[in-house]
Every structure is written in C-alpha cells, then in structure tokens.
Amino acid sequence: MSETDNTSSQSQASGDVTIQMRGVHKWYGQFHVLKDINLEVTRGERIVICGPSGSGKSTMIRCINRLEEHQKGQIIVDGTELTDDVKHIDQVRKEVGMVFQHFNLFPHLTVLENCCLAPIWVRKMPRKEAEAAAMLYLEKVKIPEQAKKYPGQLSGGQQQRVAIARSLCMNPNVMLFDEPTSALDPEMIKEVLDTMIELAESGMTMLCVTHEMGFAKTVADRVIFMDGGEIIEENEPHEFFNNPQSDRTQLFLSQILQH
Amino acid sequence: MADEKRTVSEPAKPALWRRPAVRSVFFQILLVAGIVYFGNTIFQNTLNNLEQRGISTGFGFLDQEAGFGILMTLLPFDETHTYGRTFLVGLLNTLLVAGLGIFFATLIGFVMGVARLSRNWIISRLATIYIEIFRNIPLLLQILFWYFAVLRPLPGPRQSLILNDTFYLSNRGLYMPSPVYEQGFWLVMVALGIATVASILIARWAHKRQEATGQQFHTVITVIGLVIGLPLLAFLVMGMPLSWDFPVLQRFNMAGGMVIIPELAALLVALSIYTGAFIAEAVRSGILAVSHGQTEAAHALGLRPGSTLRLVVIPQALRVIIPQLTSQYLNLTKNSSLATAIGYPDLVAVFAGTTLNQTGQAVEVIAMTMAVYLAISLSISMFMNWYNKRIQLVER
Amino acid sequence: MSVHTPHPDLPPPLSSVGFIGWCRSNLFSTPMHTALSLFAMYLIYLTVPPIISWVFLDATWVGDTREACASSTGACWVFVKVRINQFMYGFFPETEYWRINLAFGLLIVLGIPLFLKRFQHKGKLAAFILIFYPIITFQLFSGGNFGLTHVETSKWGGLSLTLILAGVGIVASLPLGIVLALGRRSKMPIVKSVCVVFIEFWRGVPLITVLFMSSVMLPLFLPEGTNFDKLLRAMIGIALFQSAYMAEVVRGGLAAIPKGQYEAAEALGLSFWKSMGLIILPQALKLVIPGIVNTFIALFKDTTLVLIIGLFDLLAIIQQAFADPDWLGYSIEGYVFAASIFWIFCFSMSRYSMSLEKKLHTGHVR
Numbered sequence A: 001m002s003e004t005d006n007t008s009s010q011s012q013a014s015g016d017v018t019i020q021m022r023g024v025h026k027w028y029g030q031f032h033v034l035k036d037i038n039l040e041v042t043r044g045e046r047i048v049i050c051g052p053s054g055s056g057k058s059t060m061i062r063c064i065n066r067l068e069e070h071q072k073g074q075i076i077v078d079g080t081e082l083t084d085d086v087k088h089i090d091q092v093r094k095e096v097g098m099v100f101q102h103f104n105l106f107p108h109l110t111v112l113e114n115c116c117l118a119p120i121w122v123r124k125m126p127r128k129e130a131e132a133a134a135m136l137y138l139e140k141v142k143i144p145e146q147a148k149k150y151p152g153q154l155s156g157g158q159q160q161r162v163a164i165a166r167s168l169c170m171n172p173n174v175m176l177f178d179e180p181t182s183a184l185d186p187e188m189i190k191e192v193l194d195t196m197i198e199l200a201e202s203g204m205t206m207l208c209v210t211h212e213m214g215f216a217k218t219v220a221d222r223v224i225f226m227d228g229g230e231i232i233e234e235n236e237p238h239e240f241f242n243n244p245q246s247d248r249t250q251l252f253l254s255q256i257l258q259h
Numbered sequence B: 001m002a003d004e005k006r007t008v009s010e011p012a013k014p015a016l017w018r019r020p021a022v023r024s025v026f027f028q029i030l031l032v033a034g035i036v037y038f039g040n041t042i043f044q045n046t047l048n049n050l051e052q053r054g055i056s057t058g059f060g061f062l063d064q065e066a067g068f069g070i071l072m073t074l075l076p077f078d079e080t081h082t083y084g085r086t087f088l089v090g091l092l093n094t095l096l097v098a099g100l101g102i103f104f105a106t107l108i109g110f111v112m113g114v115a116r117l118s119r120n121w122i123i124s125r126l127a128t129i130y131i132e133i134f135r136n137i138p139l140l141l142q143i144l145f146w147y148f149a150v151l152r153p154l155p156g157p158r159q160s161l162i163l164n165d166t167f168y169l170s171n172r173g174l175y176m177p178s179p180v181y182e183q184g185f186w187l188v189m190v191a192l193g194i195a196t197v198a199s200i201l202i203a204r205w206a207h208k209r210q211e212a213t214g215q216q217f218h219t220v221i222t223v224i225g226l227v228i229g230l231p232l233l234a235f236l237v238m239g240m241p242l243s244w245d246f247p248v249l250q251r252f253n254m255a256g257g258m259v260i261i262p263e264l265a266a267l268l269v270a271l272s273i274y275t276g277a278f279i280a281e282a283v284r285s286g287i288l289a290v291s292h293g294q295t296e297a298a299h300a301l302g303l304r305p306g307s308t309l310r311l312v313v314i315p316q317a318l319r320v321i322i323p324q325l326t327s328q329y330l331n332l333t334k335n336s337s338l339a340t341a342i343g344y345p346d347l348v349a350v351f352a353g354t355t356l357n358q359t360g361q362a363v364e365v366i367a368m369t370m371a372v373y374l375a376i377s378l379s380i381s382m383f384m385n386w387y388n389k390r391i392q393l394v395e396r
Numbered sequence C: 001m002s003v004h005t006p007h008p009d010l011p012p013p014l015s016s017v018g019f020i021g022w023c024r025s026n027l028f029s030t031p032m033h034t035a036l037s038l039f040a041m042y043l044i045y046l047t048v049p050p051i052i053s054w055v056f057l058d059a060t061w062v063g064d065t066r067e068a069c070a071s072s073t074g075a076c077w078v079f080v081k082v083r084i085n086q087f088m089y090g091f092f093p094e095t096e097y098w099r100i101n102l103a104f105g106l107l108i109v110l111g112i113p114l115f116l117k118r119f120q121h122k123g124k125l126a127a128f129i130l131i132f133y134p135i136i137t138f139q140l141f142s143g144g145n146f147g148l149t150h151v152e153t154s155k156w157g158g159l160s161l162t163l164i165l166a167g168v169g170i171v172a173s174l175p176l177g178i179v180l181a182l183g184r185r186s187k188m189p190i191v192k193s194v195c196v197v198f199i200e201f202w203r204g205v206p207l208i209t210v211l212f213m214s215s216v217m218l219p220l221f222l223p224e225g226t227n228f229d230k231l232l233r234a235m236i237g238i239a240l241f242q243s244a245y246m247a248e249v250v251r252g253g254l255a256a257i258p259k260g261q262y263e264a265a266e267a268l269g270l271s272f273w274k275s276m277g278l279i280i281l282p283q284a285l286k287l288v289i290p291g292i293v294n295t296f297i298a299l300f301k302d303t304t305l306v307l308i309i310g311l312f313d314l315l316a317i318i319q320q321a322f323a324d325p326d327w328l329g330y331s332i333e334g335y336v337f338a339a340s341i342f343w344i345f346c347f348s349m350s351r352y353s354m355s356l357e358k359k360l361h362t363g364h365v366r
C-alpha cells in the first residue's frame, strides 16, 4: 500500500495529471491504428470516448493498461512510464481497473472469489480482509446477496456490476470502461449506468468508451471523438453535442442521434 | 351437475394394442424373449461343439501346469507354474507397459500441446508436424516399425552401442545399471518419508498463513529443497549406502544390471508417441477453450502471467482436458494389447494367445481377458462421471 | 466548422515489420525463445537433410532386382516398385485387376456429386452408395456370376482389402449404430439397458480381443458343421465393435437436436418412426458427419489389426514381403511406404472433417 502512495506523490510535477499520452502511435502489422495520440487526464476527470467502429477507441484505452503495446510515443500513468519493464507494467495495472464489454468474469470462481482473487494474490491481503472489502463493494453495486453464486447464474447486468466491483476491489485510481453496456439488454443497461454514475460522483477518474450519449451528457467532463485512429475533437459535453467543430464529428453525431 | 361429471370423467379407453404403455411392455417382453432364445441357442451350440472337439469346460485349467516360459515377468515364473499364474503375469506386464506409457505419453502430450500454442513460430510448427504425422499413422505400423526396423537390426551384444560403460544398447535390449541398496539405506527412505510429510505440513501452514496475513511463501522451492535435500543429507551421513550393479559384457551376452527388452521398448516408444499426439491435441483444445478475455481480465487486474496461468487458465482448461485425457489413457491401455504383434508378453499375448492355444478353452480365456479390460474401462468411466458432475460449471 | 483531413498512414517502425520484424516477434522475442529457436533450427539441420537425401536424392528408383540398389546409400524404392501390384491388390489374379479398379472407380464417380454444392439428390445418392454399391462391389470382388470367375476371399489383400474392411465396417455399423443410439435414448427401461450394456461392452474391450473372439469363439457359437469364411468373421467382429462407437456418435447428434424439434414432430401427429426418419435423423446425421468421418479414420487405422489373425491387409502384405529372401533388409522402405499411404488417407479425411466442422459451427452461430 505504501508503495502506491509513493508513486502517486512522485507524479505531482505536472499538477495532478494521472494519465499522459504523448505522441502515441501503434500499428497492427502494416495497419496504422493509433496516430499521434496526445491526451492528458487529470485526477477525478470523467472522459467519454466515442467514434465509429474500428476507429481505435478500444485500442487506445487498452494501451493505458498495456493490454496492447504502443510502438512510438510515451504513456505515463501516475508517474510510471509504460515500457517493456515488467515492474512498471505491474505498477500501472495495480492502479488501473478495467471493465470489458463481455464482463470476462472467471466462470470457475464464485462472485466473491472473483472479487478477492487479485487483492489476495496481487495486493497480498489476508483472505478475511479481502472478503470484507469485496462485500463492501458488492453492496455498493447492490448485489451483496449474490456473493456465493457463480457468474453463470447471474443476469448480464448483474455480471457487469460484479465486474465493476471486482475492479474496484483493487482500489484503483483510474477506471477504464470499454463499451460496458453494449452487450446488455435495454432494461439492464440502466442498472449498470446507475452504478457508473454513482462511481463518477464518488470522484473516480474514469475513461469510458460508450455510445450512451445520455451518460456522456450528464456525467462527462470531456468528450473525445476519435476516427481513423486519431483524436479529432475533444470538448466539454454541451459544446461537443451542440456545437461540434469538425465536419467529421457533425456527421457522426447526426448519424447516432437520428435514432 | 351431470354435465360437469361427464367433463371430468376419464378419456375413453382405446383398444389395448393401441395404448403406448401396453405396446412398450409387449415390445420389451419380445426383446427379452429374443435375447434369451439367442443366448440359449449359442450356449447349446457351444456346449455341443466343445464336446465334439473334446475340450473341457470350466476354470479348472487355471490350476494346471502351464509348461511354457515367458520372456519377461515381474513375478517369479517358470514352466512349472500354473495357467492361473500366466494370467497374473500377463496382467502385470500389461499394467506395467500401460503405466509407463501413460507417464511418457502425458509428458510428451503436455509439452507438445503447449509447444503447439507457443508464440515461437518454429516451435509451434514442429509440434504441429509431430502431431499430424503420428496421429495419422496406424499404431500397429508404428509398433512394428520400432521393433522390426529400428530395434531388431541393432548389433548383437558384443557390438553394443555403449554409452559411458554404463548403458549398452543392442538387439537384446537396453542394459543399464541397477541400484543395490546397502545397509543404512533405510535412513534415506525414512528421510524421504519425513520430507514428504513435512512438505505437506508446510504447504498447509503456508496456505493458512496467507489466508490470515496475506503473506506468500515460496512453497514450491522449499518443498523441492526439502524432498531432495533431506534424503541427500541422510545419504551422506550413512556413508552413501548405495552402489550400482553395472551390466558387464560376457562372451555371448550381458550379465548384471537391468534390462529393458526390445519388445517392451518398441511398444513403449510407439504407445507414448502415438498417444502423446492425441493428448497434445486435448491439451491444446483445453487451453484454447479458455477465452482470450479471461487472460486479459486477469492481466488487467494485475495478475502476473504465472499467476494467471495457475489461477485462471489451468483450472478452466483442465475441465476440458481431463475427460479427454482419461479417455486417451483408456485407449492406451487397450492399445497395449497390440503387444501380441511383436511378442511382448502382455495379457493378450500370454493368456489369450499361448494359454488359449494350449488349452483350447476359448470361451473362458477370452471372457477372462475381456473382463479385465471391461473392469478397467468401467472403473475409469465411473470416475469420469463422478468428475464431470463435480466440475460442471454452474449455469442458470 | 473545420473540415477534417485525416492524417496519412505512416509506415510502422522498421523493427516491427518485414522479415526482421517477423523474426523478432516470432522467433527471437525473448532470450528463452531465441535459445529454443536456435535449438530447433539445429535439430532440423541435423535431421531433415539426411532424410531428404535418403528418400529422394540418394534413393534408387529404377531397376527391378536387388542389385540395382547395391551401390546406393539411399532408399531402395525398387523393392516397393516390384511388389506394388501385390501391395495394392493382394493375391488377386492379375487378369482380374480390372474388377477391383472398376469397383473403386465406380465409388469415385458416385462419390463426386456428394461434394458438389449444386447437386440436389445427395441423400438419395448416399443411400444408393450405402445400400447398392456394396452389393455391386461384392459381385465384382467375389465373382461367380455374370461370367466372372470366382475369387476366394483368401486371395483378397493389400490396400484393396484394407479399404474393403473399413468400408464394410462403416456401412454395416451405421444402421446398427443408429438403432442402438435410439435404443439408448428410449424410455423403455429394458430396451435402454440392453443397448447400454451392448455399447459399453464393445467400447470397453480392445479390438484385438474382439478379433480373437470372432476367429476362435464364433465358430463355437454356430451349429455344428457350419464353417464360414475367415474374412467374414473378421468383418462381423469389426462391424459389431464399430457399431458401438457409431452409436455414441449418433447419440451426440440426437442430443444436439433442440427439444422443440421433437415436440414439433409430435405436434404434427407423426408416429415415432416417422418423426425420427423424416425430421430428427436427417438433421442429426448431418450434424454428426464430422464425427462419423473421425470414427472412420480410427477404423481405417484399426483395420491393420487383422494382421494378427492372419489376414493380408496393406500392412500385413508389406510385412510379409520382408520375409522374401531376395529382399531382406528393406523393411524401412516398406514401412515408410505403408505409413505414407495410411497417412495420406487419414490426414486428408481429418482435414475434410475439420472443414465440415467449421462449416457447421458457422452455420449455428449466425
């Protein structure tokens, strides 16, 4: 625990910037997926990322916890630069939680065990303590009664809330969401969004890839629009939706707001 | 009132032969009758035929003297022993080759299965080539190849291929030193026992401590150190109470040491390589069955690749691998009966082969042989059912 | 409003693409992988060139006596060449080879439409191949009618016998397997248990004991004086053995058919046999074609076991050729030849079944 505090206090050079991406490029083979990405996220900021399919949104946020490697540029999370160094990667992953589109819960473990796995093996917590903390987070996402069940026994919305609780159990400074509601039925989307809104209100730094424009309008501090591997426009939500600066953004908005 | 009564009264009864229940009982009675008739006919025919040929029936032959020798036995055996003992000797030889085969096939299979999924192109290519070649060639052909084309043409004992004056490879087999336990070796065994017990205790303690305080303990390294170190210490303290009986070349043959006869070697090599290819496929499919999302989620939570493998991937992969693995073990055990083709004295070769030929009691001999394999198969499939029930993922 | 012009794609850094990039990520990504790659390359260097020169470069291909091979250090394919007819046709009279050729040619001609997408009557053609083709083939092999001379089964051998055994095994076991699979799913307790016992018995014992049983016990079971063909006895053993495996494959297909289909068939008022024959089985059998192909591969390899009871399939006839005093010491060539033939058959069938499986899977997902 003390390690964590050290690194976060080291990073104060640039105010309270948590994530810094400078001139990041990435290629899949010959395919240029991320082109010169520059992004700064300050502590407690809530960012929504949108853009057409294949524009590189997932790839960008997956670079932040090194699920993908970038080939050029710098990514600094909480003062730790992401390089090939395993120590740095471990450090960053401890601080950054991630929620996936398809939940990715571990089907062979109960909900509670899913939540305790990383605290026990990564944070080296005693099981009792980890379980108590996990129950707290499960209460926060409003499913403490499901703790002894297996993921396969839960609905999609419940599974996604477990996945959120599982990430929170690691006590992250930053949460990444990659289209957390797009695999859900409409009536379940709300319960997950409510959980996310609550989390935002508690002051968590969040980066969300989502197409839920309502969520973006109410929660986001900043909306980022990506296309063709670039960040084309970023603005606060009101301006972004009412007064888009680029023709590309306007086209995208007109397409998704039609429905 | 009257109307109501009519509506709740039972439906009209159809004719007897139209009712499904009656039909099914009738059909089953017919089936039983058919089977009984068929069984009885065979029984009568067999009795007749046996009488005609002057072959006795019953299991009395098991107590008679066998009068033939067996190439390799795990029990003391010579011509004066009974047919009953040939059964036992054959059975033990079968179990020996099956046990060793299972060990090596598992080893090869896991290495090759993991290699096939390696990020290293050349390694995964080599593993693929191995799997695709050996899976698609009949096992019997492979056994014959190793025996007749590789091991039999080796030079005789006098021109053995010698490694280090300790291993001698010739057409009589692979000769190697056998251990001779001298006085005081008991302490080494005791030390090994103590180390094993201590390891179990340490593992338990480490687990408890982690539950309570979160501190992790290098259990694996400690256990390895203990299991090797303690016996080694005892070994040194007792003045190294172990010597080796080296094989020596004599005029026409080898003496001393132990030997793996070529029949066993060929069978073992072929069985391990053949079954290993299937196990590799099982391992691969098991690992692939764990979706990429699982490893990603584990990584995103900060688990290292090693922990991810141990806590997330392997537990899930084993659910797919173990059923296939047991069925491969079963296949290997049944396939070990191909020993007959090269004269390795397994159950089928000794008992269903020589003993049957000498006594002519085909029914009893074949029934006993089949019963052995059936018993093995049934107990393994019972284990499988139990295992599958236990590991079934809970779904809604 | 600004008009957005996308940045041009840049080429990736040199170290991550091209041959060097490929090598770096696929061969030398870590020190351990580098060591493994180098070791593997060394191993290939040690084994592959000698094998290639033995099989091709130094091998002897021409000539028809042992002397032709005397001077070479490579394989002596002359051995295979002079006996190729025997390896293919067994001891069949040479003047009658055309009958075997005709039988297999017919199979190929009949089989091709099954693989054509546009052909409409696949089911009917398959039924014809399964029912009438075996009769025709038997006539061609055995003769005795239509002016064909009779050829005893003891003269059958080689690859043609291997194919016949595998073919009979599959054709005979399919109907039996379907009946057993239906029986095992039946609600009648006695029928069900009879089928379970039958299936588990054959699956629990090695084929070799089955072959022993059919060759020594079958004659005892029959009324005195009946004496029938060794090959036929082996075929009966193989068919019974195979039917149990077939039953399990078919059962998997039956289980994969959604319950709704059974209910729909019942709701239409179809009788049990009609609903099975018209609705359930056609779907289930289609699903299990890859499984059937896989059991066929296993059976194809297992036919070699008839060597042990003294029939001359491809492997046995090659094994027997080693004893020829004129050709002692060429066993490796023989085994390699046999292995290649078995391998080509099994590998291509396994690829075929894999591609079918893929097709089925995508069919289900989308």
Ligand SMILES: Nc1ncnc2c1ncn2[C@@H]1O[C@H](COP(=O)(O)OP(=O)(O)OP(=O)(O)O)[C@@H](O)[C@H]1O
Residues within 6 Å of the ligand: A028, A031, A033, A051, A052, A053, A054, A055, A056, A057, A058, A059, A060
């Ligand atoms: N492993 C990979 N190998 C090669 N190309 C990839 C890989 N992963 C993604 N891509 C390509 O990179 C581009 C960006 O993918 P990414 O998943 O980041 O898009 P996205 O914006 O998240 O789209 P979506 O809204 O569909 O999730 C896509 O064109 C995709 O085809």
Ligand SMILES: [Mg+2]
Residues within 6 Å of the ligand: A057, A058, A059, A178, A179
């Ligand atoms: Mg995406």
